[in-house]
Amino acid sequence: MKKEMLTGNAAAAWGVRLAEVDYIPAFPVTPQTEIIETLARWIADGDMASRFVTMDSEHSMITAAGAASATGVRAFTATSSQGLLYGFEMLYAVAGWRVPLVMVNVSRGLSAPITLETDHNDVLAARDSGFLQIHCETCQEVLDSILMAYRLVEDERVLLPIIVNMDGFYLSFTREPVEVPNLERVRNFLPPYQPKHAFFKASQPMAQSVTALGGSLYSYFKYQMHLGSQKALEVYKEVCVEFEKEFGRHYDTIEGYMLDDADYVLVMTNSFSTLGKAAVKRARARGIKAGLLRLRLLRPFPAENIQRALTGKRAVAVIDQNISVGKGGILHSDVASCLCNEKQRPLLFSFIGGLGGKNISPGEFEFIFTELIKAVAGEAVEPSQLLYTEEEWQEMVRLKRIAGKE
């Protein structure tokens, strides 16, 4: 199979095309728009047999996608940032309907202030909704994850919607070699969606998402969503094996990089993990036993895998490209929760970096390793720090002066 240069957005569109999706409600938002433009063009040219509808907002778009999914067709939609938040109410609703919708989110920092560049507060805001979440490092992974996503969530043991996430600009507009799989092989891996259980049909009236007044009814439905999501960890393993069999690429829930014998570990997600891996290589060259753990499946949270990967390490730095204002790094809390009962737990530190697409420079990675080594040696280290450089601060000083804020 040959490779071609594709952006993350084009790779996403290819994933949708190969999955032979039936219905795509859409609404444009930077940096996602290229996905739906590509799909619209293919449909107009007759290369794809899907129905494409431009909606009036993301709220309607997610509703339409979820409702279509509830009739038993394969649906897709995509959004980003403010758009995701505009449709937010429907995320919980669609998840509660237990429909296997696949949605791509192209991560972009939330306003205010307005930015177009990436961080993960948008997608992580949806982490408690019931949508599963896969976070991608490469354009290839975006395409592959969309195929895996349909297979995973259409499984009768799961039936929950899923978000496949990629970073705005850093993946969405970045071209790199991507192998576009052959349609026949995709069909082997992902057969047409034919739900066996009850779905809306004209011949069979039913009510979906009925009211559940009374806490014990509500608890049942809500907790079953949780159990379904947990079940997805098991199903994911099978999907992962099947995918590798068909396409030769392996994607676990987490990915270790030089991790096995590492003492000092970075925990990262998405495209900036590539920068982290380079930093690990440089640290190794300096004689530091560095490693990296990339979290790929964030919901369901693969707590056991993370535990196994990190217990026995000396010190771990979770780099959160997000900030829970008033608390700190979101993933730091999640990682801490699955390590706190381990006897051999590592020292755990939180670093906020890459907000609004801010670069994480080699110097900043070096700083992290220095801090981890200090901590292991017994020196005091701040539990939570921001990655920000002198030069960046000087630039802010200059801009504040221009803004009349001295």
Place this chain on the structure above:
Amino acid sequence: MLMLRVRFHGRGGQGAKVASRVLGTAAFLEGYYAQDFPLYGAERRGAPIAAFTRIADEPIMERGVISEPDVVIVMDKTLLRDHQAKPLSGLKKGGVIFINTPQSPEEARAEYTIAGQIITLDLTKICLDILQRTVISSLAGAVAAKIVGLSEASLKAAVEKVISEIVTDSVILEKNIEAALYCFHAIPAVELKTTEAVQMESRVFTMPFEPAAISSPALNTTGTTVLRKTGNWRVFRPVWDYDACNKCQICVARCPEGCILVNEEGFPYVDYENCKGCLICVEECPAKTLGKEREVHAKADSEEVIG
């Protein structure tokens, strides 16, 4: 230590919530610790609702639903056969049941096979006589105040306070006080000698995984409304006068329940099993030919089981 728990069962629009507030306020004004709280679903006139009042001489360390009441106030007797409202469930031994009905306690006991102390009074009739309406909140609050042994003065002050927060019309307020005091005196004083409820053992259950085909909030069946006939929600029933009706069918179009049908001659008729008595049809009839009659629930609810 004194702790009394009173549970009101009514239908949306009857004033169960306000009744629980009248009782709570009266207890509070008399120097007790008090707590009141209503529980209702999406607002629907006629739907069963419950409200709760706790009265104690120490700070109250409870919240929410009262599952083991000392006193139950049944503001609509059709609820006695409602398998979801279950007004008698959990009533403590020695507890008191009040029922809003023209029946005597003995008649009610026989009809509903109820054990325990029963008190009855036709609150709806008293309310219609004095207030010309069917919102019996102050009356039910007054009955409860008498049963738990609060004073007339506290009740009067409570009705004044609670009702004046809702209506500005001083005539309505005065009539509420009059009706409340009438009921307070009309029922006998009782001695509440409930024993502490035995704490039911509840074991935590580990919920098993069930696939979404089972565990999604969906109904795969149709016709489930037969399990919940709304016909016994009525206080008044609409009645048609075919001599005056011009067959315009506006009532048919306006009925929110869709339960008015049209017969072969083009006259509207109603499915009384499901008509909930909102009287929108009466309001909307342009010929003003639709009338209303006080409902007498003799046998309408007989097929439902006692809770």
